[in-house]
Amino acid sequence: MATSNSHRAPGRAVTPLRHSGRALRGTGGAAVLGTVLIGSAFASGAAQAAPAAPAAAAVAAPAAAPTAPTSVLDSSKKLRWGSEGSSVEQLQSALNDEGASLAVDGKFGKRTHSAVKDYQRAHGLQVDGVVGSETRGSLNGGASVASAGASAPASGSSSSSSSSGEAIVDAARTQIGASYSWGSSNPGVSFDCSGLTQYAYKQVGIDLPRTSGQQVAAGTQVSKSEAQPGDLVVWPGHMGIYAGGDKVVDAGRSPGAVTERTIWGSPTFVSFR
Template sequence: MATSNSHRAPGRAITPLRHSGRALRGTGGAAVLGTVLLGSAFAGGTAQAAPAVPASTPAVASPAAAPAAPTPAKALHSSKKLRWGSQGSSVEKLQSALNKEGASLAVDGKFGKLTHGAVKDYQRDNGLQVDGVVGPETRGSLNGGASVGGAGTSVPTQGASSSSSSGEAIVDAARTQIGASYSWGSSKPGVSFDCSGLTQYAYKQVGIDLPRTSGQQVAAATQISKSEAQPGDIVVWPGHMGIYAGGDKVVDAGRSPGAVTERTIWGNPTFITFR
């Protein structure tokens, strides 16, 4: 009769591995069957998940340098004063600049009543001297405060010699009409003039168009003191005017003596200029 061997080999008992039929989950989600780790490795007795492979990082383009802000274009480039009677492309640019500020002007290059009024409105709205003349301050304001000659550049104003020569030419033109009779509302060279007809005629000979009446001429000009007056400027009395000839003289078409004459200034007139 066979006897069962109830003796066991000496040493530690061996427990058979049993399959539970169900996979367990270890650290990092690796499948463990019994005590065997599948798809992982032991490190120091602890199961660790394999490091994830980093996704390729797309290259980040460095931001492009922002383009420099463009310098605002200047509305007016000419250093010449613009006033009632001025004409040409500079006046066209002035009219366009005023239209951008809310005016409604025809861009015709003629500085007349409407342009004169628009300049005064702009000067009033921007705290400038309200004289209707586009000089350095008004021009600089229309240019956004920029210097008329460009960045870091200034443009000199019309030279004194040029102003002096044109002034003398105005006086000479007025003198050519000495002897013409006085006639209200007239402007007929060699025949007859009234006071503002003579001043308009003399200025036109040097390319400056003035408005017709004495009141319009006063409104379009800049008042100055007698010490600032130069030959070619205008001497003004209530209801009368003439061309300043220098010293204490004026060339004018007066009711008395009824003709164009050169004579000594009288009373306390004011002086205006279109320089």
Template sequence: MAHNNTHRAFGRAVTPVGTAGRALRGTGGAAVLGTVLLGSAFAAGPAQAAPAASPAAPAISAQAAAPAAPAPAHATSVSTAEKLRWGSQGSAVEQLQSALNDHGDSLSVDGKFGKLTHGAVKDFQRSHDLKIDGVVGPETRGALNGSDAPVSGGGTSAPAPAKSAISSQQAIVDAARSQIGASYSWGTSKPGVSFDCSGLSSYAYEQAGIDLPRTSSQQVAAGTTISKSEAQPGDLVVWPGHLGIYAGGDTVIDAGRSPGAVTERTIWGSPTFVTFR
């Protein structure tokens, strides 16, 4: 009786026992499991390659899986070095209004610095512990810009008045002078006819493209108080309950109850000075 060889040859695979193993014998006696050739009977023939494993699901990169970070909200910078205040107009005021809207306001971006913009500036200054004067100077502008936006003009010293600003100041004086002789009448602003003190100042400023509030108290509150040494022609000269337009030197153009008309005369008493520059 033949005995089965129970010794495994080194390097030779063992064919599975049973009918399945017999059914999978290939030509020449080499055992085949699936498509893998077992044994070395076909040393000269090409070995069958093992089937490729089932493709794994493609790995999802961390970058693709992570949700995209939201883009930062657009912040508007106020780029001008010029002070902005009640009566200012133009693209710089549009930037200011947009910047205030970025900080929670809902102003109309119309480029006109009026009552609503003035109030919004004061609210911003109050909430940021700034001087509450309604004027957008270096500190307020820096806070609006996050203290990191460049300011045109550079440096830390105050910029010299632009030629356009000087022209505006002279235009204010010229407009006021053009009304000398008009009568005084409380609550009026009728060129060539009659004015009260704030009616004359609002008219003269309007000719230079600057909108002022109507009453004297509102005009004083909207501007910035300065010393006489800082005053320039076109600034306001202010007494309790009355104001006029500084004409330079020691003179003022005003519509006064006495002498009852628009005149240019010597400044009296100890007035204060208010500027919108």
């Protein structure tokens, strides 16, 4: 009879370790089965995604602050047909910001004059084509901007206007005796009516357009009681310079020369103050 061999034969199956339904608990609460760690990362068969971070509260963008006008007129001087320079360039740029399509050339001519009138009409201003304090203030966003260091009290402005008016009359008087010639503006020699008025105004730094119709359109009509020396006196087809005291200095076909004489008929008066 063969002797019993207590050793396992090679290749013999090993009976699996029987364990109870309770798994041993390892550190951290992970179940341990034999030497296999069933980690918490594998609990329930898959890793659970971390909860999403709460969405940041939407922050409304602050309302845009009102913007100042792109172009600002920094001169307190009136601008009108015939004006030139940087102040006119600023005016043209400001009008372009309002929808005009002007060449910014610093020359206040027909197109700029029309654009000013259109702006005044659209904003309920006096439609005269002259950029004074009201129109300038409107273009500047509601406030007139005086030139640096300038103070312009009403009394000073009136005094300056009066002085300029007297200077215009004096300039016209220097040409008394010059002959009348249509289309002429030749100091000491000959003038037509609008040539004389343009010349006299130019002596005080005001550039008027050349023809009588353009000059009337560029100014502001006033009543006879409001007229001051230096204003224009206008008849159909003719004009002169109001000298005060019911007098006018004009270059007329009759008597064919520049003279100072009494106003006749019922003219209108045009001011550039």
